[in-house]
Amino acid sequence: MSTNLSPLFAPEGVVVIGASRQSGKLGAAMARSLASFPGARALVNARRPEPGEGLYASVAEAVAHTGARLDLAVLCVPAAGCADALAEAAAAGCRAALVCAGGFGETGPEGGAHADALRRVAHRTGVRLLGPNTSGFFAPHLGLTASFVPAAGQLPAGDVAVVAASGGVNHALAFDLVAAGNGISLGVGIGAGLDVTSADILEHLAGDGRTTAVALHLETVPDGPRLVEAVRLVAAVKPVVALVVGRTDVGDFARSHTGALATSWRTTRAALRQAGAVVVDDEREMVDALTALSRIQLRPHPDPGLGxxxxxxxxxxxxxxRAGTDGIRMPELADTTQGTLRGLLPPLTYQRNPVDTGRPAETFARVLAATATDPQVDLLAVYALTEPDSVDLATAAQDAGLGADSPAVVVVAGLPEDVAEQRARLHKAGIPALTGPASAANAVRAMVTHARQRAVPTGGAGQEPAASVPSGQLDEDAAKTFLTELGIRTPERVACATRAEAHYALHLLGGPVAVKVLDAAILHKTETGGVHLGVRTPDELDAALDAIGPDLRYLVEAMAPPGVDLMLGVRRDPVFGPVVLAGLGGTAAEALADVAIRLAPLSADEAATMPDDLAARALLDGWRGGPELDRAEFGRVVSALATALAVSPDTAEFEINPLRLTADGLIALDAVIVPAAPPAQDH
Amino acid sequence: MSTNLSPLFAPEGVVVIGASRQSGKLGAAMARSLASFPGARALVNARRPEPGEGLYASVAEAVAHTGARLDLAVLCVPAAGCADALAEAAAAGCRAALVCAGGFGETGPEGGAHADALRRVAHRTGVRLLGPNTSGFFAPHLGLTASFVPAAGQLPAGDVAVVAASGGVNHALAFDLVAAGNGISLGVGIGAGLDVTSADILEHLAGDGRTTAVALHLETVPDGPRLVEAVRLVAAVKPVVALVVGRTDVGDFARSHTGALATSWRTTRAALRQAGAVVVDDEREMVDALTALSRIQLRPHPDPGLGxxxxxxxxxxxxxxRAGTDGIRMPELADTTQGTLRGLLPPLTYQRNPVDTGRPAETFARVLAATATDPQVDLLAVYALTEPDSVDLATAAQDAGLGADSPAVVVVAGLPEDVAEQRARLHKAGIPALTGPASAANAVRAMVTHARQRAVPTGGAGQEPAASVPSGQLDEDAAKTFLTELGIRTPERVACATRAEAHYALHLLGGPVAVKVLDAAILHKTETGGVHLGVRTPDELDAALDAIGPDLRYLVEAMAPPGVDLMLGVRRDPVFGPVVLAGLGGTAAEALADVAIRLAPLSADEAATMPDDLAARALLDGWRGGPELDRAEFGRVVSALATALAVSPDTAEFEINPLRLTADGLIALDAVIVPAAPPAQDH
Incomplete structure (x- = not known):
């Protein structure tokens, strides 16, 4: 199969199979949409050919008559006929195909058989197939509208590409992007994704010079690692802004739509972020982010300052x-900047940041320039009402040198026609223009996120090859011994086979100690009365051992100092493979799903950023005089654990809970290792 | 002072004091903006009068020459001259005034003196004064643009009123509302609010027949109870949508802007919500909410279903x-509805809710009608791309009877001009048209919130008059005895003056017990070693008493069963008066500020809705087999506590922490009552 998508997205010629003259039919809509394509174009209808009218009986006949290279076949035939039509097209030289119809995998066994047949023909012939179950794609700069939505033909060419799981969202995003003053380089709806997937299109876009930024909309992820690799490839050279559906359980309707299972929303978002995508919450935020990032990107920076x-x-x-709520830093301007501003602005205006100019005067451009070039300012946001007898804002922004070298976003408020005129001129000058405070804040957040994400040092494992996890069921003592080998601190402890050994252990460790049942098969030892804390005296120890019960092994362990409990786990995600999860201990954090996720393995530097994902991160930064988390130490612990899982195929998951943050650093108080189930297991 | 704002917002005549012919001057901009006012209009410039040109030397002269009633004076003179100009205007018969300039209270002592002088004149003369420090107001249906922003004169008349703390936000919101297809009934920027406040304008709007919904933007709240009363008044007859600034600490800049202290963001939002306002997070959400609520409101309903x-x-x-994320219920459609839909739609489309029609066919109107009239559906959302050769969506929506009697929001996607045309027709038919999935979700959330809030039974205290809190410092035993009087359950306990009494208490209660130091002056007894839990034996009791120390009183108390700990407090907010706060116990909930707030006193029914404000509410609903919170019991506890504070002027605050949710219901495990400080205290 060809990895080159040029026959699909930049064909020399196009043939519509199942073309129709009957308005309202898919084959008629497609023929009409493609009418403006300047390359070769042919229509085929096997049942009602009119060769004199350019409606051929077969692709071969169309090729023979037109003498053109018809790379792309647009199939407008029912699901049951698609496989045969594709085979015919391939035989006649088509190298790519689009199937818009539904009636395949999402509709039950019969549709599934049609899908299988179609997939087999694509694989056998090497034809790259987009669809089925999509409204198609458009490439405005080529005049190519392979969509049955007529308005798609009027989308202006530009530099933002849309890769959407759904044809409807592809169109909606493209219309929204255009309404915000952008143009489209390529817009694609994946649909069922029988052959061509989002990852394929991302790889294509990485090398597409016309595209400066990519909108990625995902509903399901058929191949996690492949998608991550593709996003990484694109994000290394141009911004990718991603919107993931499925925060709530929309699975039933989603399945009806694409025939695929929904994947984990949180894990998908984390994986995309780690691969370099800017992840957004809705389509408006996506449009704001792309309006900015398609024009200007900040240099990588761990914490850019906003002026x-x-x-x-x-x-x-x-x-x-909003910027404060989003955790964006607004530094006080330097004394020299404030001095300059004092000379440019009326007295009594606020000049520290924000700079409140009052009604823009002729000094406005110099105010913008002074603020934008402040040493603490990495990105400038500008807000002003258009006022006809006041300063021309687009001109002032250009005079101030705003643009790629002096990153800024500008909001011009006012009547729609005034705003549109100013926006067009700002965009022409390469300065992103937004439509109000919320859209400006979205753009700022996207640009800052993009800068921050690229400032995180990545580089795969980056970790010394870790010991792999010993195989078999490990009890808590063995699990902790393994943690020690990974360089993760654990409490002093003694594994005891008898009560006498337990008493000797209490004598050795001194009180207070924790006394626990030691049995790899008992997973919920706290709930079953297998854990006794704060045991100080031989009497208390006897009481604890009595409570645990006879004929068992015991773990006697020094009590850790108080602190803040975290949870750290590594497991195998069905879509993305090894992942690491970190959060605060306790049920509140769990109920709120306040968890940081990364793909494993990962470097310690990369892992060190995880705590900052947590909403409750204030608890880790000296809450009420408590301990402060050393991010570097945390990164090393996470990286060691994640790397260990990655090199241990016999281990399914591994959890340290609690991992306690104390004044002396992190210490693992309990650890559970779950071996992989035998391969023949049911799932 | 007149409470009637008609002279301000609907004057017979207007006079501009400090009118200028010099372009760029405020006095020129105002004269130009007011030029289109069809009522009487006069310009005054004491220094450069040109009576032949209609530029008079004084207001009295203008009145004499024009013979008109000049209700409204627009003052375009420097801050230092405003008080005198206002006095002159009042003497000449003006009953309202607008001052746009800055240079008053926000700029230091000199400006403060100007503000005081201006306020005194307003109070003495009874002239209602808007400003200073605002860009003014506009009433498009009267052709009255008292704003120095020229584009404001082009805002179309309509039925949404804007009441904004800031003149800039007033204009920005009005432009945004118009861009979304709405018109404006009145738009006001309060500015410094020396006289006319948001509450005044809300009272005015309650009786304004042109206004069907109100946008309220707040930065500070000078008088909490007055604002709450005004919002309640309006919200009883038309929707109020409120946006509150100050989630983050923007106090320094905010003070520079309005000269006032920022109030508590969370408390302000809670108070507005309780008064009936729909509270939103940003100005886009506000526009979406008003686009919907100005046209259609759902009937009060505790949990409306979305189709x-x-x-x-x-x-x-x-x-x-997004609806799922917002907690909005999407019921499965009734069998009869699904039966109807089966007859209208192609096979294999999803018909349970959402209803996925595929490309709209001639049955679309009937699909809309069938879904909208499903017994489970209280609100219908519709999404479709405009397609010229497909169904006309605006016509289909009207044919389906959507509108006030069959509430719906409709998204029409496509090219901007197609969307604008459809939107205009939908709006003309009284059907809210939105611009995409996020805006539709915002509109749905606002309508559902509005319906839910009106379904909460209110009615002030609604509680039996509670005993007032005993005065003076209360220790834990006395505080809990008072809780018992309020009908709030507490553990069995014995207050002990000696060790012997403590031993007898252990004997009486049986083990395990909690042993605590009993001293009203010790507020943090856990931190200071004053609490010992799980004490079972006389030896353990002696150890606990030794640890607490000699010569103290002790509380010996039965241990409560395990459960989920909550925190419940009542205190006096400096702006809004008595408030009640409820949240989950533990530091995570605290770090996340996951707290529900209400003004006190309040009815048990109203208080019963508080737990549903909490992000971590899942913990209260049988998390992992744990106890379920009885909302009615919780409401009674909260209402009793809140009513007690309201009738106890000597008490500053009162906290139950933890209030434990157990299988047997709620039980107060600790309570602290803080007496009011003597009135002469420093703050």
Whole structure:
């Protein structure tokens, strides 16, 4: 199969199979949409050919008559006829095909058989197949509209590509991007993805010079590692902004739609982020992010500073409040900058950041330039109302040198026609123009996120090859011994086969100790009365051992100092493979699903950023005089654990819970290793 | 002072004081903006009068020459001259005034003196004063643009009113509302609010027949109870949608802007919600909410069901996913509805809800009608791409009877001009049209929130008059005895003055018990070693008493069964007065500020809704087989506590922490009552 998608997205010629003259039919809509394609074009209808009218009986006949290379076949025939039609097209020289119809895998056994047949023909012939169950694609700069939505033909060419799971979302995003003043380089709806997937298209876009930024919409992920690799490839050279559906359980409807199972929303988002994509929450945020990132990117920076110049205090306050909520730093401007601003602005205006100019005067461009070039400012946001007898904002922004070398986003508020005029001029100058405080805040967040993500040192494992996990069921003592080998601190402890050994252990360790049942088969020892804390005296020890019961092994362990409990786990995700999860201990954090996720293995530097994903991260930073988490130490612990899982095929998962943050650093208080089930297991 | 704002917002005549012919001056901009006002209009410039040109030397002269009633004076003179100008205007018969300039309270002592002088004149003369520090207001249906932003004169008249803390936000919101297809009834920026406040304008709008919904933007709240009363008044007759700034600490900049202290963001939002406002997070959500609520409101309903009909599965999935995230119920359609849909739609489409129609066919209107009238559906959301040769969506929506009697929001996607045309027709038919999945989800959330809030039974205290809190410092035993009087359960306990009494208490209660130091002056007894749990034997009791120390009183108390710990507190908010706060116990909930707030006193029914505000509420609903919170019992406990604070002027605050949820219901495990400080205290 060809990995080259040029026959699909940049064909020399196109043939519509099942073309129709009957308005309302798919074959008629496609023929009409493709009418403006400037390359070769042929229509085929086996049942009602009209060769004199350019409606041929077969692809071969069309090729013979037109003498053209018809790379792309657009199949407008029922599901049951698609496999045969594709085979015929391939035989006649087509190298790519689009199937829009439904009636395949999503509809039950009969449709599944049609899908299998179609997939087999594609694989056998090497034809790259987009669909089925999509409204198609469009490449405006080629005049190529392979979509049955007529308005798609009027989308202006530009530099944003859309890769959407759904044809409807492809169109919706493209229309939204255009409404925000952008143009489209390529827009694709994947549909069922029998052959061509999002990953294929991302690989294609990595080398597409026209595209400066990519919108990625995902509903399901058929091949996690492949998708991650493709996102990584694109994100290394241009921004990818991703929207993932499935925060709630929309599985039943989603399955009806694509015939595929929904994957884990949180894990998918984490994987995309780690691969370099900027992940957003809805399609508006996506449009705002792309309006900015398709024009300007910040240099990689762990914490870029935002400067804000506003002509109206109230909207400026809305932007500042949202930026603060998003954790974006708004540094106080340098004394020299404030000195410059004092010379440019009326007295009594606020000049520390935000800079409140009042009604823009002729100094506005110099105010913008001074703020943008402040040493603490990495990105400038500008807000102003258009006022005909005031400063021309687009001109001022250009005079201030805003653009790629002096990153900025500009909001021009006012009547729609005034805003559109200013926006067009700002965009022409390469300066992203947004439509209000919320959209500016979205753009700022996307740009800052993009800069921060690229400042995280990556590089695969980056870790010394770890020992692999010993095989078989490990009890807590063995699991902790293995943690020690990984360089993870555990409490002093003695595994005891008898009560006498337990008493000797208490004598050795001194009180207070924790006394636990030691049995790899008992997973919930706390719930079953197998854990006794704060045991100080031989009497208390006897009481604890009595409670645990006879004929068992015991673990006697020094009590750890108080601190903040974390949870750290590595497991195998069915879609993405080894992943690591970290969160705070306790049920509240769990109920809120406040967890940081990364693909494993990963470097210690990369893992060190995980705590900052947590909503409750304040608890790790000296909450009420408590201990502060050393991010580097945490990164080493996570990386060691994640690397160990990656090199241990016999281990299914591995959890340290709690991993306690103390004044002396991290210490693992309990550990569970779950061996992989035998391969023949049911799932 | 007149409470009637008609002279301000509907004057017979307007006079601009400090009018100027010099372009760029405020006095020129105002004169130009007011030029289109069809009522009487006069310009005054004391320094450069040109009576022949209609530029008079004084207001009295203008009145004499024009013979008109000049209700509204627009003052375009420097801050230092405003008080005198206002006095002159009042003497000449003006009953309302607008001051746009800055240079008053926000700029230091000199400006403060100008503000005081201006306020005194307003109070003495009874002139209602809007400003200073605002860009003004506009009333499009009267052709009245008292704003120095020229584009404001082009805002179409309509039925949404804007009441914004900031003049800039007033304009920004009005432009955004218009861009979304709405018109404006009145738009006001409060500015410094020396006289006219948001509460005044809300009271005015309650009786304004032109206004069907109100946008309320708040930065500070000068008088909490007055604002709450005004919001309640309006919300009883038309929707109020509120946006509150100050989630993050933007105080320094905010003070520079309005000269006022920022209030508590969470408490303000809670108070507004309780008064009936729909609270939103940003200005886009506000516009979406008003686009819907100004046209259609659901009947009060504790949990309205959402039906969704979509012509494109992918965007429908985005809407369904967001609705699920927002906690909105999407019921499966009734069998009869599904039967009807089967007859209208092609086989294999999803018909349970969402209803996935595929490309709209001539049955589309009947599909909409069938879904909208399903007994489980209280609100219908519709998504479709415009397609010229497909069904006309606006016509289908009307044919389906959508509108006030069959509530719906409709998204029409496509090219901007197609969307605008469809939207105009939908709006004309009273059907809210939105611009995409996120905006539809915002509109749905606002409508559902509005319906839910009105379904909560309110009615002030609604509680039997509670005993007031005993005065003075109360120790834990006395505090718990008082809780018992309020009908709140506490553990069995014995207050002990000696070790012997403590031993007798252990004997009486049986083990295990909690042993605590009993001293009203010790607030953090756990941290200071004053609490010992799980004490079973006389030896353990002696150890606990030794640890607490000699010469103290002790509380010996039965241990409560395990459960989920909550925190419940009542305190006095400096702006809103008595408030009640409830959250989950533990540091994670605290770090996340996951807390429900209500104004006190409140009824048990109203208080019963508080747990559902909590992000971690799943922990209260039988998390992992744990206990389930009885909302009615919780409501009674909260209402009793809140009512007690309201009738106890000597008490500053009162906290139960933890309030444990057990299998047997709620039980208060610790309680602290803080007496009010003497009135002369420093703060």
């Amino acid at each position: 804000l110049v506003t002509a109206q205090a109230g909207p400026g306050l809305l932007i500042a409040d | 969704l009909v979509t012509a494109q599965a992918g965007p429908g999935l985005l809407i369904a996913d």
